[in-house]
Amino acid sequence: MAVQRPFLRTPGFWVIVLAALIAGAAGIYAASSRYSPAPAADGVVEQFFRTALPDAAGKPVDMGAFRQKTVVINFWAPWCAPCVEEMPELTALADEVRSRNIHFVGIGIDSATNIRDFSAKVPVSYPLAVAGFSGTELARAFGNTVGALPFTVIVTPEGNISYRKTGQVTQAELKTALGI
Incomplete structure (x- = not known):
């Protein structure tokens, strides 16, 4: 039936x-x-290269040292669960590609104390700069108008932005974006 x-x-x-x-x-x-990231502001890459931010110990991280290199810029915070989840993958990839003139830098949107405490628990092999909440302005200039974290940007050795993503990124996505 x-x-x-x-x-x-x-x-x-x-x-x-x-x-x-x-x-x-x-x-x-x-x-x-x-x-989806908005268009990046004119001159943001040069602004990035002119920036020096302290690390969690107060030592300056000169972003100009990344000029003429491929640099993966990751805006993150210790209180951001997706940021914390992606850190081990980012660290492993940073270690894997360092010999290819590809460098990583984390721009922490938090205090030096919180970033230092995070680093003691989760080893990260690339520089972590402390930008505090003012780091959101640099992220905004790269096109992160909603202020969401994590936010990842790749800048080529020629100073062009080749990749931007709001939200958690994977090794596979970055390898594709990096052409490896």
Whole structure:
């Protein structure tokens, strides 16, 4: 005996299904638009290279040292769960590609104390600079208008931005973006 589903034949059911599909598509579009980086500000790469920020011990990290190198810039914070989750992968990749003139730098959006405490628990092999909440302005200049973390940028040796992502990044994504 066949199961009857008379509700499938009613126009009201299909209107609800169509409305749900449209709402879902609109939500996906809004989320992807909201978290897609905006165009970077003119001169932001030069601004980055002119920046020196302290590390957690107060020693300056001169971003100009990354000039004419490929640099992966990761804006993060110790209180950001996706940031903390991606750190071991970023560290492993940084170690793997260092001989290829590819360098990583973390720009911490927090206090030196919190970044120092984090570093004691989670080993990171690349420099971690302390920008505090003012680091969000540099991230914003790179196109992170929503201020979400993590936010990752790749700058080529020629000083061009080749990759930007708001949200957690994986080794595979970065390897593809780096062409390795």
